Amino acid sequence: MDLPGHLGSMPMHAITEIHGESGLLERFRLEIERFDPPARRRLTAALELAAALHRDDRRVREPYLNHLLRVAIRMMHHYQVRDVDVIVAGLLHDTVEDHPAELAGDLPAGADLRRAALAALADRFGARVARLVAAVTNPEYDPDRDRNTQYREHVAANLEREPWARVIKVSDFTDNGVGIIHTVGPKVLSSAVKYRPLVPVLRDLVARADTPLAEPVKQHIYDQLDLAEERFSAILDAPSDN
Template sequence: MDFPPYLGSMPMHAITEMHGEPGLLERFRLEIEGFDEPARERLNAALDLTAELHRDDRRVREPYLNHLLRVAIRMMHHYQVRDVDVIVAGLLHDAVEDHPAELAGTDGGADPTGAALAALAERFGSRVARLVAAVTNPAYDPGRDRHTQYREHLAVSLEHEPWARVIKVSDFTDNGVGVIHTVGPKVVSSATKYRPLVPLYRDLIARPDTPLSAAVKRHIFGQLDLAEERFSAILDRPAHSH
């Protein structure tokens, strides 16, 4: 497939709309060109694994892999992340939650999440596994509101994992700012889930120990503002316009 010479500077939603998964894979390849060979090998190994695990997964109109690619590309391009463990964890951030048995290579026994994290640690190191653990949702209490439990989990799990905040805010940006690229009833449900998280992410990113430059933090605050505007447009419309 032929891609335009300016693919490396195209907005990711434009790449997704025009070129789909092949375009995002090519953009990922362009982003990792500046890394040394051992780093590129690890990044490609993580990409191969996540592509295999999520091969049958879809999110609304697209392959799920597109979301994982955008999360990783955003960290490299917009957040200037050069820490390979963080990018690997970004690619694999949903692997333990969505495919623990496949990742562990067994039924996972009594603790499929623990087995999947151990398999991840064996393949990519304990730090990658720790970062993925921090962004993996626990089992929820069915008697309590899921959205409330999700917010509580994030506040606790990201408190002492500054790099996990970076992964999670890229994930949130793809889900939150990208809500306008969603269709059907998921638009309102996503906006309802994500809107209360904006102040939490704003606080976490503003913290001095969050390892991003001042310019990158300003960029993220702008994205959070944009997400808030979009949630407001979806959820605050007068009743007669629904």
């Protein structure tokens, strides 16, 4: 497939709509050209693992890998992240939650599947990558409590102690929140309900002095959080037809 020379400057959802997964893969390759060969090999290995684990997963209208690519590209391009561990963790941030058995391999009965999956990630990409993935992996929820409340509590607690995990979560949230206009069906409402209360939590975490992002990048993120809030409000606060 021939891709345009200006692919490197196109908005990611525009790339997704026009060129699909192949366009995002090419954009990813353009971004990692800025890294040295060992870093490129690690990033490519993480992408290959994410693609294999999520090969049958879908995200509403698209392959799930598209979401992971956008999370990683956003960190490299918009957030100016050059920390390879963080980008690797961004590509793999849903693997332990969604595919722990495939990561962990054969285990004895009664083994902790998520712990084994994180150990497998640590063996392959290092303990820091596994720790970052753990920080953004949703917990097993208490069925007697509201899931969205537990999700918000989990995000606030885990990101409190992992500044780089905040960067991954903000990119993930932006793809889900600002990108809600690309969602269809019942997920539109459920996503708005889930994510709107997270906006002030993330805004506070990004503003902290130990969040390792430049001030212009933080301002860009604040603008994206504002845009997400506007989109959630348009969905949740729209006048009822009744």
